[in-house]
Amino acid sequence: DAKTTQPPSMDCAEGRAANLPCNHSTISGNEYVYWYRQIHSQGPQYIIHGLKNNETNEMASLIITEDRKSSTLILPHATLRDTAVYYCIVRVPPPGGATNKLIFGTGTLLAVQP
Amino acid sequence: NAGVTQTPKFRVLKTGQSMTLLCAQDMNHEYMYWYRQDPGMGLRLIHYSVGEGTTAKGEVPDGYNVSRLKKQNFLLGLESAAPSQTSVYFCASKQPNQPQHFGDGTRLSIL
Numbered sequence: 001d002a003k004t005t006q007p008p009s010m011d012c013a014e015g016r017a018a019n020l021p022c023n024h025s026t027i028s029g030n031e032y033v034y035w036y037r038q039i040h041s042q043g044p045q046y047i048i049h050g051l052k053n054n055e056t057n058e059m060a061s062l063i064i065t066e067d068r069k070s071s072t073l074i075l076p077h078a079t080l081r082d083t084a085v086y087y088c089i090v091r092v093p094p095p096g097g098a099t100n101k102l103i104f105g106t107g108t109l110l111a112v113q114p
Numbered sequence: 115n116a117g118v119t120q121t122p123k124f125r126v127l128k129t130g131q132s133m134t135l136l137c138a139q140d141m142n143h144e145y146m147y148w149y150r151q152d153p154g155m156g157l158r159l160i161h162y163s164v165g166e167g168t169t170a171k172g173e174v175p176d177g178y179n180v181s182r183l184k185k186q187n188f189l190l191g192l193e194s195a196a197p198s199q200t201s202v203y204f205c206a207s208k209q210p211n212q213p214q215h216f217g218d219g220t221r222l223s224i225l
Contacts, residue, residue, distance in 0.1 A: 034213065043118075043216030044157065087156060102214060103154035103173075104149075107212050 004088045005109040012082075018075040020108050025069040032091045033064060034102065035073045037084040044087065044104075047073065057104030078112045085109050116140050118217035120205050126223045127195045135190040135220050137205030143215075145208045147172075148180060148189035150201040151219075157204060163188055195224045 008099040012018040034049040046090040047056055048062045050071075055062045059075040070072065075082055121136040137146065144165050149157040149172075159172030163182040177199060179191045188207075192199060200223050206214040 041219075043206075043218045044214075046213035046215070049213065102157075103159070106154070106156050 004090055004105055006088050006105065006108045008106065009111065010015075011111050011113055012075075012078045014112055014114050015077055018082065018110055018112070019076040020073040020075075020086050020088075020110060021070065022072070023070045024090050025087070027068050027086065029091050030060075033062070033068075033071050034089045034091060035060070035062065036087045036102075037082075038087070038107070039081075039084040045047060049091075078109075078110075080112050080114060083110060083112045118205055118207055118215050120203075120217035120220050122220060124221045126179065126225065127192075127225055129195060129197060131195050131224075132191070133191050133195065135203055135205075135222075137188045137190070137207075137217060139167075139186055139188075139205075139207040139208060139215070141209075141215065142185070143207035143209050144185075145207040145210070146182065147208075148178070148188065149204045149206065150174065150199075151202050151204060159201070160190065160203075197224050200224045201206045 011052055032049050032051050035047040036044040037047055038044045048057055050058050050062045064071045085107040087104050089102050118139045147162040148160040150160055151157045158174050159178040160178050161169055161172050161175055163169045166182055166185040169180045178185045181189045205217045210213040
């Protein structure tokens with residue numbers, strides 16, 4: 001199973017872009033990169049996912065390197081409410097075609113400072 | 115639209131007691147999951163289900179049982195609670211090839 005590595009914590013000034021890195025050097029060709037976040041005392045919230053190309057939605061942008069061994073989640077204008085733990089996850093291929101389980105690591109605690 | 119609802123939100127048990135956690139989703143999702151989250155750790159998958167009447171083991175299934183008798187509900191049972199099962203439990207659901215949607219968790223303490 002592909003494993004991800006993220007820094008344990010990062011700070012970002014309010015209004016600035018937050019760039020959260022993730023390494024997934026053992027990713028295989030058919031595995032997607034997913035990003036979730038968890039605000040204190042709440043359930044995880046889906047942010048974005050991608051396979052090869054860069055992706056953007058109303059919450060964030062996802063930049064995946066050409067060799068797919070790393071990616072960066074970008075929050076373009078961080079607010080205090082973006083303070084959370086951010087999880088980078090590689091979707092595990094299902095054994096026997098069952099389902100795609102998500103394996104969560106310990107994530108990055110992003111602290112947005114006023 | 116309620117999404118994923120977990121019941122109860124908090125519970126305290128004594129060692130050896132049994133209980134059932136309920137997860138209900140109103141999005142007609144096929145797949146459902148139970149995770150646990152311990153301090154300083156990410157979520158770990160306990161059991162999951164790919165459809166009504168089916169269940170499968172995740173990373174940490176020991177000490178738990180599950181049932182999916184109805185598509186919208188996924189029950190997690192502790193037959194004989196142990197202090198090591200003190201945790202926050204999250205339920206999630208999804209459609210194939212779509213992201214998982216999570217509930218807000220059940221905080222369980224076992225004394």
